[in-house]
Amino acid sequence: MDVKILDEKNGKLVLKIEGIEPAFANVIRRTIMSDIPVMAVDFIDMEKNNSAFFDEALAHRIAMIPLKFPNTYNLREECSCDGKGCSNCEVVLVIDKKGPCVVKAGDLKTIDELVTPADPEIPITYLDEKQSLKLEATAILGFGTNHSKWQAAVVGYRMAPVIKVDADKVKNKKATADSCPKKVYDSGLKIVNKDACNLCMRCVEISQDGIKVSANPSSYIFTIESVCGLDNKTLINRGLDRIQEKAELFLKVAGKDL
Ligand code: SF4
Numbered sequence: 001m002d003v004k005i006l007d008e009k010n011g012k013l014v015l016k017i018e019g020i021e022p023a024f025a026n027v028i029r030r031t032i033m034s035d036i037p038v039m040a041v042d043f044i045d046m047e048k049n050n051s052a053f054f055d056e057a058l059a060h061r062i063a064m065i066p067l068k069f070p071n072t073y074n075l076r077e078e079c080s081c082d083g084k085g086c087s088n089c090e091v092v093l094v095i096d097k098k099g100p101c102v103v104k105a106g107d108l109k110t111i112d113e114l115v116t117p118a119d120p121e122i123p124i125t126y127l128d129e130k131q132s133l134k135l136e137a138t139a140i141l142g143f144g145t146n147h148s149k150w151q152a153a154v155v156g157y158r159m160a161p162v163i164k165v166d167a168d169k170v171k172n173k174k175a176t177a178d179s180c181p182k183k184v185y186d187s188g189l190k191i192v193n194k195d196a197c198n199l200c201m202r203c204v205e206i207s208q209d210g211i212k213v214s215a216n217p218s219s220y221i222f223t224i225e226s227v228c229g230l231d232n233k234t235l236i237n238r239g240l241d242r243i244q245e246k247a248e249l250f251l252k253v254a255g256k257d258l
């Protein structure tokens with residue numbers, strides 16, 4: 001398996017993975033999206049809330065705030081506390097605000113300074129004069145398969161293109177090059193940006209068989225955008241570790257070695 005980073009900007013990571021089967025490409029996508037443990041608020045003890053939002057609406061907004069967290073927490077069900085809840089598997093965040101003000105994600109305070117909202121500017125609610133909000137939220141690790149608040153990322157992929165150009169057969173090279181929405185060719189039909197091709201086949205039609213484009217079923221271009229507090233590269237590493245863990249468990253159950 002060969003991995004190459006093609007682009008990284010605006011929180012999106014584009015990479016090319018070669019030498020994998022279609023089923024494995026899908027395993028990578030699904031694992032990074034929803035099979036990496038991510039921290040999110042799961043329980044809220046609402047002490048005071050006379051804001052314009054109902055308790056339930058506020059709880060939902062707070063649960064969806066992405067949190068940054070260290071790799072030291074346990075899943076509650078795998079923790080030595082037997083799922084009762086302890087400092088190794090849960091973290092308590094507190095809000096105590098009086099209006100007038102906008103309550104933001106950054107107002108969630110906790111004793112573990114490594115657990116923080118990924119964006120402190122996310123608004124939670126507005127408090128008018130004489131309004132106040134006091135609550136205690138408990139965050140735990142969970143999986144996107146159980147609830148979207150634990151979804152780690154949005155991941156998409158497409159097959160990489162295979163492009164063959166017979167320039168002598170193409171009558172109007174410039175018009176053919178200009179027809180490509182992804183600017184894959186220069187004006188002389190030299191391929192300058194192959195991996196941008198989205199297999200739309202426009203150049204194939206216009207060139208009248210001077211160009212052949214097909215999809216490579218063993219090479220994939222992934223776009224990964226984190227929606228949790230972990231960065232894209234951490235998600236890839238944790239995703240691949242998770243696939244290995246599951247493969248080892250599967251073989252152990254089947255009585256075989258990796
Ligand atoms: S298939 Fe579409 S995107 Fe790809 S090179 Fe041809 S025109 Fe461009």
Ligand SMILES: [Zn+2]
Nearest residue numbers: 079081086089
């Ligand atoms: Zn515990």
